[in-house]
Amino acid sequence: MARRTYWTWHSHVTSFLPYRVRVVGRELTYPSAAIYFDGFLPSSKAQVRLDRILKVSTQLKIFRSGFPNGCPARQIAATRLMLPRLFPTDPPKRDLPLIPPPPFLVSAVVDKLNQIDKYASLILLVPGEADAYCADDVMRNGGTILTSDSDLAIHDLNEGAVMFFRDLHISSSDSKKSLIGRKYSPSDVAKRLQLPKEQGMRRFAYELSKMTRPKFAQVLENCKGEVSDTEDYRVFCEPYEALETTDWSSVPVLGSLKSPCLDARLSEVVLQCVGYSGVAKPSMGDSSVEGCMMCLPPLLDCPARASAWDSSASVRQLAYSLTCLLRPGxxxxxxxxxxxxxxxxxxxxxxxxxxxxxxxxxxxxxxxxxxxxxxxxxxxxxxxxxxxxxxxxxxxxxxxxxxxxxxxxxxxxxxxxxxxxxxxxxxxxxxxxxxxxxxxxxxxxxxxxxxxxxxxxxxxxxxxxxxxxxxxxxxxxxEAQARPEKKASSNPFDVLGLE
Known part of the structure; x- marks a missing residue:
């Protein structure tokens, strides 16, 4: 079976370069198989998303209150003369700015990849969360996932492996540039840690999540005993055991397209509008346009004024109203x-x-x-x-x-x-x-x-x-009461204009 590399994208995105990848000194020759993007998030994630938007909005208000006379120019990307280094080895800064992240970053990356022949055919906008599709693909076909989501190390990947963007850095040797990073095989890690065979990394992640100040030795010790709350553990494992994936061909409206060229947010609204629930086939009577939710990304605007999105609301209203026509029948x-x-x-x-x-x-x-x-x-x-x-x-x-x-x-x-x-x-x-x-x-x-x-x-x-x-x-x-009465004209000829 040919080994392949998969890419999955979430909130942290970086650019592609024509570098080879080496894992701890060994060059990878695996071809890239697919680049997955979220195209639909389940309703269970709605509150998490709203909380994130509220957090960003609150941070922007705090930031603006600290600079009431103007936004510092250094915080605006357009004023930066130097591009940031790709795959830096410096540790991330703890005090991040309170301004919103680039609102259209993921969409911009998708557009750029679509312009490159090498990657355009690999882009997959999936009707769900990208991590589930990526894990399901690797579990069935083998390969390595390059991602920023640590949850993929908990999924059952069989003999598959995971690499993280944060671990990559550029290395030059023999006048050739390569990306060097660590590769993790969840099954191998579980064996080395002697985790319960049927529970594996899921048990380790569960015990880790239960501790406020986790220590590695204590987490490992807890994994060797019985689960303290079996029902709580079962609920924790559900997202990683039952991979909810759907083939595009069974998705209403968008399933007829070979490669849907939509932004992820629009894809989600369209699928909500046609009654798609994420996995099961749509029910014609269970969904309506009234229940659709569109989460626009927070912009770097002035929080003391109305949202910058308001001035273009009429254009979006037209677009959303047209999505009503997409629902079958x-x-x-x-x-x-x-x-x-x-x-x-x-x-x-x-x-x-x-x-x-x-x-x-x-x-x-x-x-x-x-x-x-x-x-x-x-x-x-x-x-x-x-x-x-x-x-x-x-x-x-x-x-x-x-x-x-x-x-x-x-x-x-x-x-x-x-x-x-x-x-x-x-x-x-x-x-x-x-x-x-x-x-x-x-x-x-x-x-x-x-x-x-x-x-x-x-x-x-x-x-x-x-x-x-x-x-x-x-x-x-x-309106009749508010309408002012006409004053009597002093011009006698005005009477000729009356009917």
Missing amino acids: TVSHAVALQLILAHSLEEDKQDVCIAAIKLAQSVAEDSTLIPWDVVHLSAQVQAMLYSLRILAQVLNLMSEIKAPGPIQGSRQLRELLSTLPPLTTYPTVDGTTGLVTSLKATGALAKMAIALGIPEDNLLPSREGKSRKKKRKSRNES
Whole structure:
């Protein structure tokens, strides 16, 4: 089996150079197999991420309070005339500046790697955390992981090994430059430390995490005894035992792309929007745009003012609203609902249809009874989608057999109908209520009403409609009161301009 090298990237990133790698004096000839980047973080990491953002924001406020008259020029990268050394051997500084880290560092590295033929084909934006995919790959195929994440030394890598960026430094010998660093094999380390065979490095890491001031000898001694809290140990080991990885081909929307060229944050928002949970197949009714979270990186701005991100909020709002269209079936389902509503208007049966749409917004998730009008509306949506499917298949057939007398606009119609969802994703009753609620939340229901010439309030539940009417009436009255009265003109000819 050919040995390979993997690269995984997290918060600490460095640049690539055409150096050979040597491990304690021995040159590595392993080819690079893949460079993994996080493309989706599970919801369990949301609080950790928010805590980090809050910490950076608080540090920036403290930094600004120390320099109220201006930001020190030495803290701004653009003023530095010398580039920092790659792979320095100096120990890291303890007193780090309180300014935020470079906000677009990882994205910049991805862009640069994509411009280099040698690395472009190796980049893998994975629908999860990069460490799990890297560990899973090495466990199955062997190789060495080059990373900044020490957790990878806890994973079961079989005969695989780990190298850390902090251990690398440049060495010149025989007029050739090489990167020298230490290589760690978790299985070999576990054997040398005589750790329990079935627990290995996971047990060592667990005992290390339980001590506030750990001493190596004491941690090692604790590993030889029984686990004090088996349930706590089981929870600790879960992320390292069950590698949650998903093949891109099974990921909705992005799975159809050979190499998704997206920033990691955008990839995450798109996957949230289409209902991707991280591992399992998406559930059409379990996710909505309303529940998506986008964590923008903290910028080096003035904390005494509004966030620098605010001035470009409208651009991002447009981008986020377009992601609603990426969810499989969303547009088709909405079109089906609009066609049903339009048909009811033509047949003068809009009252029943509008009432069903109102009811669909009021059905509780734990309701034991669903109104028959809502059940019927769901069936109408399914019937409309299947009818559109029939139309699409007929148009495709006419195109394939090159039927004489092509219908004007048939090609454009075929392209539109090609986005119809498969039968397996047709909305159930729950899906229909979720669809109506989602359309309301995104403002699509209001646009649908405008397109059909229906007052928007008519499609809202009775209480919301009345409340909105009262607010509109109150606003109109307040505007009328605030409007200044025109003073009587002293020019007698002004009366000629009155109607």
